[in-house]
Amino acid sequence: MGTSLPDAPATxxxxxxxxxxxxxxxxxxxxxxxxxxxxxxxxxELLDLANRNAARFATLxxxxxxxxxxxxxxxxSWMESWFGVLLCGGWPVAMAAPGxxxxxxxxxxxxxxxxxxxxxxxxxxxxxxxEQARAAGYPWAEDGVLTPEGLSAIAPQAGFRPRSAEPGxxxxxxxxxxxxxxxxxxxxxxxxxxxxxxxxxxxxxAPHGAxxxxxxxxxxxxxxxYHDMGLxxxxxxxxxxxxxxxxxxxxxxxxxxxxxxxxxxxxxxxFAPAPNFAYQLCVERVSAGELEGVDLSGWRAALxxxxxxxxxxxSAFCDAFTRIGFAREAxxxxxxxxxxxxxxxxxxKREGVRTLPAPAGADSGLGLADVVCTxxxxxxxxxxxxxxxxxxxxDGRIGEVWVHGPGVFAGYFNDPEATADALRDGWLATGDxxxxxxxxxxxxxxxKEVLIVRGQNLMPDELERLADSVTGGxxxxxxxxxSVARGVEGEEAVMVVEVAxxxxxxxxxxxxxxxxxxxRGLSLPLADVVFVRRGRIPRTTSGKMQRNELRRxxxxxxxxxxxx
Amino acid sequence: MSLRDVALEVLAKVSGVERERISPEMDxxxxxxxxxxxxxxxxxxxxxxxxxxxxxxxxxxxxxxGDIFAFLDRAASAR
Numbered sequence: 001m002g003t004s005l006p007d008a009p010a011t012x013x014x015x016x017x018x019x020x021x022x023x024x025x026x027x028x029x030x031x032x033x034x035x036x037x038x039x040x041x042x043x044x045e046l047l048d049l050a051n052r053n054a055a056r057f058a059t060l061x062x063x064x065x066x067x068x069x070x071x072x073x074x075x076x077s078w079m080e081s082w083f084g085v086l087l088c089g090g091w092p093v094a095m096a097a098p099g100x101x102x103x104x105x106x107x108x109x110x111x112x113x114x115x116x117x118x119x120x121x122x123x124x125x126x127x128x129x130x131e132q133a134r135a136a137g138y139p140w141a142e143d144g145v146l147t148p149e150g151l152s153a154i155a156p157q158a159g160f161r162p163r164s165a166e167p168g169x170x171x172x173x174x175x176x177x178x179x180x181x182x183x184x185x186x187x188x189x190x191x192x193x194x195x196x197x198x199x200x201x202x203x204x205x206a207p208h209g210a211x212x213x214x215x216x217x218x219x220x221x222x223x224x225x226y227h228d229m230g231l232x233x234x235x236x237x238x239x240x241x242x243x244x245x246x247x248x249x250x251x252x253x254x255x256x257x258x259x260x261x262x263x264x265x266x267x268x269x270x271f272a273p274a275p276n277f278a279y280q281l282c283v284e285r286v287s288a289g290e291l292e293g294v295d296l297s298g299w300r301a302a303l304x305x306x307x308x309x310x311x312x313x314x315s316a317f318c319d320a321f322t323r324i325g326f327a328r329e330a331x332x333x334x335x336x337x338x339x340x341x342x343x344x345x346x347x348x349k350r351e352g353v354r355t356l357p358a359p360a361g362a363d364s365g366l367g368l369a370d371v372v373c374t375x376x377x378x379x380x381x382x383x384x385x386x387x388x389x390x391x392x393x394x395d396g397r398i399g400e401v402w403v404h405g406p407g408v409f410a411g412y413f414n415d416p417e418a419t420a421d422a423l424r425d426g427w428l429a430t431g432d433x434x435x436x437x438x439x440x441x442x443x444x445x446x447x448k449e450v451l452i453v454r455g456q457n458l459m460p461d462e463l464e465r466l467a468d469s470v471t472g473g474x475x476x477x478x479x480x481x482x483s484v485a486r487g488v489e490g491e492e493a494v495m496v497v498e499v500a501x502x503x504x505x506x507x508x509x510x511x512x513x514x515x516x517x518x519x520r521g522l523s524l525p526l527a528d529v530v531f532v533r534r535g536r537i538p539r540t541t542s543g544k545m546q547r548n549e550l551r552r553x554x555x556x557x558x559x560x561x562x563x564x
Numbered sequence: 565m566s567l568r569d570v571a572l573e574v575l576a577k578v579s580g581v582e583r584e585r586i587s588p589e590m591d592x593x594x595x596x597x598x599x600x601x602x603x604x605x606x607x608x609x610x611x612x613x614x615x616x617x618x619x620x621x622x623x624x625x626x627x628x629x630g631d632i633f634a635f636l637d638r639a640a641s642a643r
Contacts, residue, residue, distance in 0.1 A: 033620070104624060104625075128621060251604055251620065254600060254601040254604045254605075255604035255605065255607065255608045256608060277601075281601060285605065453599075454599060454600075454601065512591075512594065512595075515591070515593075515594030515595070516591045516593075516594040518594075519591060519592075519593025519594040520591075520593060520594075520627060523593060523599060523600045523603070524593070524599065525593050525594065525597040525598065525599055526594075
C-alpha cells in the first residue's frame with residue numbers, strides 16, 4: 001500500500017527504537033488508581049524494559065505470531081508486557097481487565113472465548129484474576145496466566161535479540177465486537193500502526209499549519225489500551241512523534257473526570273481525544289468552579305470520535321469551560337474504526353463543530369436530527385459512499401462508508417467469512433452509514449447492528465442472550481436489542497421482548513429479571529423494555545432479525561406494546 | 565446522620581431517583597440505572613462523605629442497595 005510519509009519508521013520496533021534514540025527525555029507518565037502519584041519513564045526506559053521482558057517471553061518459549069493476551073489496567077506492567085510480546089515476535093492482544101463492580105464471571109467467560117478463538121495459551125493478568133480463573137475452573141488458569149511479578153522472576157534468555165519485522169507483517173491483534181458478541185481479532189500490520197498515527201498528527205495539526213507534534217508538548221488521555229483510540233491514538237501517536245503522554249486509568253477518569261481536565265491544563269500545550277460521553281460526563285460532573293487555577297487554553301485540539309458526536313454535548317462543554325480558557329474551535333470531530341486501525345477523517349477547518357440537517361427522507365438510523373461533519377480523510381486515504389449494489393453514491397446521498405488506504409487492516413484472525421465481508425477489492429466496508437458533502441464525511445447511522453453506549457461497543461446478541469435466558473426465548477419468541485440516541489445521554493439500549501399470547505400478568509417481574517440479568521452481566525442499564533406479541537419483531541424470509549427496521553418502528557411509534 | 569442515611573443521600577444524588585423511593589432490594593444497575601461510570605461515582609462520593617478509602621476490588625459483587633448498606637457497615641466496623 002502506497003504511503004507518502006517522509007521519514008517514517010517502517011515497524012513498531014523501529015518506531016520504539018527511534019523514540020528511545022531521538023526523543024531524549026520524552027516519555028510516558030502513568031497515574032496510579034487514584035490519579036495522585038505518577039510514574040514517569042522515558043521511551044529509552046520503555047525500550048529497555050520491553051527488551052528485557054521480550055527476552056523473558058523468549059525463555060518461556062513464546063514463538064513468532066503467538067497471540068498472548070494482556071489483560072492489565074493501564075500501568076507500566078501493561079507497557080512492559082505488551083511491548084515485550086511484540087519485540088519477542090508474538091502478537092500482543094490487549095483485553096479489558098476485570099475490575100470495579102462489574103461481574104468478574106462475564107469477563108472470565110470472555111477471556112476464555114478469546115483464548116479459544118485465537119488458540120492462545122497465555123494471558124498476562126493480575127494475581128487476583130488468576131485466583132478467580134482457578135476458582136471458576138478454567139483449564140488455562142494453572143499454567144496459562146502470567147502475572148507481572150511472575151514474569152519479572154523469569155531469567156531473560158541469554159543473547160536475546162528482538163525479532164526484526166517486515167512492514168507488511170502483522171504486529172498485533174486488536175479485539176473488536178463480532179456479530180455474535182464473540183470478539184473478533186483485527187490483524188494490524190506494522191505499516192498501518194505506523195502510518196495512521198503520523199498521518200493523524202498531520203491532520204490534527206492542519207488547522208495550525210504544522211503537524212500536532214510540532215506545536216504540542218503532550219497528550220493527556222485516559223482511554224483504555226484495549227481500545228483503538230487508546231492504543232493507536234494515545235500510545236502509538238506520542239511514541240511515533242516524540243510527545244510526552246500522561247495516562248490516567250479509564251476507571252480513574254470515570255470516577256473523577258475532573259482529573260483529566262486538571263492534567264490537560266497542567267502539562268503545557270496539549271491535545272486529547274475522547275468519545276462524546278466523556279465530554280458529557282465532564283459537563284455533568286465537573287464545574288468550572290472546581291477547577292480553580294486550571295487554564296485550558298493550551299488544549300489546542302479536543303478530538304471527539306469513536307461514537308456519535310452530539311452537538312448538544314460539545315455546545316454544553318463549551319458553555320461550561322470556555323470561562324477557564326477552553327477554545328470552542330478546539331473541538332475536532334473525527335471518524336475511524338479499529339479496522340482502520342483508528343483514524344480515517346478529521347475535521348480540519350477549525351470552525352468548531354459543524355452540522356447539517358439529516359437529509360430529507362433519510363433513514364437517519366439513530367434518530368438524529370442534525371448530523372456532525374467529521375471532516376476529510378487523512379493523508380493517502382480515500383473515502384467513498386457505496387450504494388448497496390456497490391456503485392458510488394452522489395454527494396449528499398446516504399450509503400455505506402468505504403475506506404481505502406495504508407491504514408486498512410489485514411483481516412480478522414481466523415475468520416475468512418467476516419474478512420471477506422469487510423474487505424472488498426482492497427476497500428474496507430465499514431458498516432457505517434453516511435454521506436459526503438464537499439469532500440467531508442457526515443455519519444448518519446450504521447448498517448451493522450452494534451450498540452455504542454458510553455464508549456462501550458456491544459453486539460445485540462450479547463444483550464439478547466441474557467434476556468432470552470430469562471424468558472426461555474430464542475425459539476419461537478425472541479428478544480431484540482438496539483440503541484437509540486434521543487438526547488444528550490447519547491445512545492441508550494432498548495430491549496424488545498416477544499411474549500406468547502394472552503399473558504400480560506407477570507410481565508413486571510419478567511422485566512425486572514431482564515433488567516437485572518443484563519445489568520449485572522454487562523453493567524448496562526436498559527433505557528426501555530418493550531413487550532410485544534409473538535412475531536412482531538420483523539424478520540427476513542430466512543428468519544434473520546431486522547433490528548434496524550425494529551428501531552425505526554420503535555422510534556416512529558409503530559410498535560404495539562403490551563401494557564403491564 | 566447514620567451510614568444508611570448518607571448512603572441513601574448519595575444513591576439519590578448519583579442515580580437521580582428520589583431518596584424516598586430507594587429501597588434495599590433495589591438493583592443498582594437495573595433499578596437505579598447505575599452504569600459503570602455512575603457506579604464509580606457512587607464509590608467516590610461515599611468515600612468523600614464518609615472519609616473512607618474504598619478499593620475497587622473490595623466493591624466487586626455489590627449488586628443491590630442492601631449490598632451497599634452491608635458493605636458500609638463492614639467498612640465502618642473494620643476501621
